[in-house]
Structures are given as structure tokens and as C-alpha cells.
Amino acid sequence: MRESLYLAWRYLAYHRIKTAILVTSIALIVFLPVGLRVLVDQSADQLTARAEATPLLVGAKGSPLELVLNSLYFESDVPETLRYAEAIRLDTMGLAQPIPLYVRFSARGYPIVATTLEYFAFRGLEIASGRSLTMLGDCVLGARVAAQLGVGAGGSITSSPESVFDIAGVYPLKMRVAGVLAFSDSPDDHAVFVDLKTAWVIQGLVHGHVDLSQPDAATGVLRRDSAVITANASVVQYQEITADNIDLFHFHGDLSDYPVTAVIAVPPDQRSEAILRGRYESPDERAQIVVPVSVIDELLDTILTVQTFVIVAVVVVGLSTLATAILVFLLSLRLRRREIETMVKIGGSRGSIAWVMTSEIVVVLLAGVLLASVLTLITAQFGSSAIRALIF
């Protein structure tokens, strides 16, 4: 057996390119369905874990999936917005702790998540360096954002305009990096956190400019009607909030009318949760309340159905690849007929010659399975992180 293995090994080593192709083919046949399964299971676990950690979500009526993806994973399109009044209403009900979210803007490709300090406690996020949000214009970076951009506490990051053609809308705001969060292996690692008011500054709902009531700002005044001063287009809004200009930032309109994309509702018990969900059942209700884990379960059901089709397709492709591999072996045997005849002529035993040929197949199969196992282990270790890094 040892000698047969040796001969098989010499053959495979001599024909190393053919061997490598066969081993890779076998490895892919095994790895694709298994790796896909591992990846989907891991991603499903992570999606579900995040959803399970978020009891209820209130948002404008529309797609529950869009609402959940935007609020939990900071993905998908921006859902219809709610009035901030909804968060105040929830607080007034006393059935759940409201944590408003406004996930609309981005900075250098990373989502800006506008919220309140309660969010950090709710998600168990800790500051690794620097401090939390204290001033208008502060931001706290997720661990991966800080690492990938090479920005830390004391640095700055500028929000991205929503559209280059939106000259009247969202202006870039240079934000101070107050701190960096500890790594949490969640979508929070890939986000830039700001206070809600800072997001509203980005949107232009809160803004700062020179005091038009001062004499040196006269060139910026278009009209003065008793207490109302109308500025002309020459008045420049501040693009950065500093200690010198922070007092010049002000709100227009009623704060409760300002937009948020969702409100996380954290009820203290099941009874409160049940009552709260009942309140949103009314047909006149303009907001919806969703249980994120139910939405994600539905999504996963769909994914699993698709996955089943994909696996069936992969298995079919795998079988055809296996058939090709068997054909290669058979053709190889045919090409080696003379070699086998020589072994027979000089007195090679049936068993030994058969073992040489079988050993080659076994070695290739084992190498393929081993390679597939290594790939699966790598996928199990890094696959979901890599996928998340690509997606989020």
C-alpha cells in the first residue's frame, strides 16, 4: 500500500498542473454548497441576532423591510420619514423607551446615524477613545470607519452632499470626531454617529450664519420688516460648527416637525409591548410598528428558498464537474494502458496496480476535500465579516 501510494504520489506530482486542476475542481464541488450554507447560516444568525436585540421599530407606513434594513443595518433606501413628534408621543405613552433614528446622510461612504445618547447604552456600545457626543457638530466613529479612514478622536470628517445638483439642499458639514467606538462586530462598526440636531444641520433645517441684526451684516440683508429680517443670497451658512459660531446656529420652525426615519421602542415588559403594538393597529394611524425579528425571519425564509435553488444548481453543476473528473480519470487510464500493460508484463500484481490507480483517485479526492475544508473554515472565520464589509 505504501509503495502504491508512493507511485500514485509520483504520478500526481509529475503531472502537477493536471492534479491541481482536478483537486481544485473537487474542492469547489464540495466547497460551494457547504461554504454557501455556512455563509448563509452565519449571516442569518447575525441578522437575526441584531433583529432580536431590537424589540420594536416605529416608522412611517411603507415597506417594513426597508424600515428594518435602514434602522438596524443602515442599509437600503431611506424610508419615508416620521415627525420627531412620534418619538415624543411614544415617550408620552410611557409604554417604551423611544430612541429616535435618522439614517439618511453619509460621510465618505459610511452612513451617518443620527440618534440620541440612549442608543449607545441600548446597543451596549462603548467609547474606545475620546468621548461621546456632547456638542452640536460632534460625531463618534464606528471602529471600522476609524480604522479604514485612519481618523481618530480630534480629527474631522465631512458629510457628503446627497446630490451634486442639490445646490439649495444639503451642504457638507465638517464634523469633529469626538470619539471612536470599541469594535462590536455589528453594523455599528461601519457607521458615523451624530446627534439628531447635527443631522438636521446637515439637512439645513438648523443652520448658522452671521448675525443679521448687527450693523456689519447689512450687506446681507434683503429686507427688514419690524422683527423679521430677510437675508439675501450673499449670506454664507457656516460649514463647520465651532465654539465661536455655535451660538449662531438656530432652528427654524417647530422641532417636533423635524424628520426622523424611525424610532426604536424598547418596552419594559411584554404587556407594554402588547399594548403599544395595539395602539398602532388603528387604520387611521400614519405610523407603523414592526417587530424586526419577524421581518427578518420573512426575509430569511425568502433567502433560504433562493438558497435552496442555488444549492440545487450548485449540486447539479458539481455533479457534472464530478462526471468530467471521472471522465478525466478514465481517459487517463486509457492513455496509461501501455504503462499498465508494462506493469502486468513484468509481474505487477493485480492488487498493486489497482491500488496505484485507486490511490491516485483517493489522493486527489482527499486533497480536494481537504482544500474544501480549509476554504470552509476560512469562510466560517472570515466570510461573514468579508460579506458585511462588502455590503455595509
Added chain:
Amino acid sequence: MRLALPTRLGGAVLVITIRDLEFRYAEGDFFLGIPELRIERGQTVAFIGPSGSGKTTLLNLIAGIVLPRAGRITTDGVELTALDDTGRRNFRIRRVGLVFQEFELLEYLSVLDNILLPYRINRSMRLDGAVRERAVRLAHEVDIGDKLHRYAPKLSQGEKQRVAVCRALLPEPGLLLADEPTGNLDPHNKGRVLDILFDYAARADATLVTVTHDHDLIGRYGRVVDFREFHA
């Protein structure tokens, strides 16, 4: 395996005795009939005759690679026709050295591994340090000792046949069967390969049976068997 003592005839030990042999391939009209043929130990025999006259077939019959339809073949004291396939293979690998015109080396093996091949394809042979040493010594004796780790395709024709001869000689067989061993060689290498075979036969008191078309070399053999006599 039924073993018999080598037959004695007039003081000489018979290595090969053939009686009433009849052979036919499954297809075609080829027929080989040999009423009697005796070859003694230590003889050097040339099988000559036109192509298709059955020279190679008889070598295969003597080696037990194919079996006759009728008749008996006794090789080196063993009646091959009475052995099963495994017995004939074991007999062949231990006691018969085969050399082919086309060398039949395995391209994916080095010179040393090609020489050692018989010990790797039959469990009745044990590959140990002594065998390895003998293989290296044989290689040096035929001047390929510096190419032990070279692969077969990188060798010249003469070197390939010397490797094939080493492979045949390694188990120290009592019978050497060579099928046109010099057919693909230049005159210099022809002489060299034959020298090795004859030298081994002489030293080991082994019998050498060679199929050849090279009439210039016939004079080196102690006996010539012309196959035309079997078709007369």
C-alpha cells in the same frame, strides 16, 4: 504454486521445456505450434524469423503473460500452465527479467524509481535498503549512476534501455527475456546493452533469450532458434 526440480538432460539443466504447444489469439488467424523446445540454463538464445512468426508470442508464453491453448510450458522448473494468474505474476516478477524494444519506462518516475519498479508493484517483493543499494550499484555499473534522479524523458535512447535492463536485472532473475532490446539503438549502444545482458547471464548463470532481427549480432548467441521451422 507447483514447483518442480529443473529437468536434467545429458548433464545440462533445462530452464525452459515446451511440449506440444499450440497457441492462437482470440482474433485473427495467427497460429503458433511448437512440438518441442528445450533451452538449458546459462544458454544464450536468439529467436529469429520473419515478423509475425510468433517470436514475441513465444517470449510471452515462456513468461506466462499469455497461456497456450494446448501443451505444456515449464520455465525454470515451474509449469506455468498449471499456475493461476497471481502465481504466474509472482513467478515472473521474481524469476524472469523482461526487456522491451520500446524500453517501457514510466515517464513520471526517476531513473532510480524506474529501476525499483518491480519492488513496488508486487507485494511478494520487499523493497529494503539492500535492494536500493543493489539498484544504485547496477546503475553505476551501466554508467547511469549520475542520472539516478533524472526523469525518463530526459534520457537518451541508450540510457533508457540501460535503465530498462537494470530494472530487469534488479530481482536477479534466472531467466532474461529480451524482445528486440537493441531495435531502437545506435550501433554503439547496441553493443553496450548486449554486453550488459551477456555479462549478467555469464556471471549469474542465467539464461538469456532474445528476439532479434539484427543478424549481425546473432554470432554472439550460443544458440539460434529460427521460427521458420515452426511454420514449415
